[in-house]
Amino acid sequence: MATELTNPQTDRAALNPSGEVFEISKAVTFEAAHFMGGKPEGHPYRNLHGHSFRLEASVRGKVKPGEEWVEDFSKLTAALQDVAQQLDHTLLNEIEGLSVPTLERICLWVAKALRPTLPGLTRVTLSRPSLNETCTLDLAGQSNAQ
């Protein structure tokens, strides 16, 4: 059944009458270099090389009475761009906390950086699209979403 949307006040109140929980996601991209120093001599991962990364953050929560959304996407964009700027065109191994720059470690590093601004953070997903490789850090049990 189609809902008629005519009154902004009524519409806002009606948006989430049962307190449904939503998850919204935003992604940014960055380029960075790394090497896996712990690998044996001659191992290909040991050599300095670069990747294009796609970084996605997800925030979970309810639309509170009188509000339009879980979180304005602009807040996710600003937080993600700030993190991506810290990683873009760097040698990841040189960044504090990323001496072993696996997707898993980078996800943890990003989650730590994002949490103060995005308390409802539930997932950090880091991909290397050209390699079809993705790692997701699931923080659902730890978020402050309500």
Ligand SMILES: Nc1nc2c(c(=O)[nH]1)N=C([C@H](O)[C@H](O)COP(=O)(O)OP(=O)(O)OP(=O)(O)O)CN2
């Ligand atoms: N679980 C993980 N496995 C691997 C990671 C990682 O972060 N998490 N990282 C690497 C290396 O960084 C490597 O650079 C990944 O590149 P990849 O293209 O996968 O390696 P190859 O080009 O040699 O292709 P293969 O699929 O490994 O043959 C490795 N693993």
Ligand SMILES: [Zn+2]
């Ligand atoms: Zn690599």
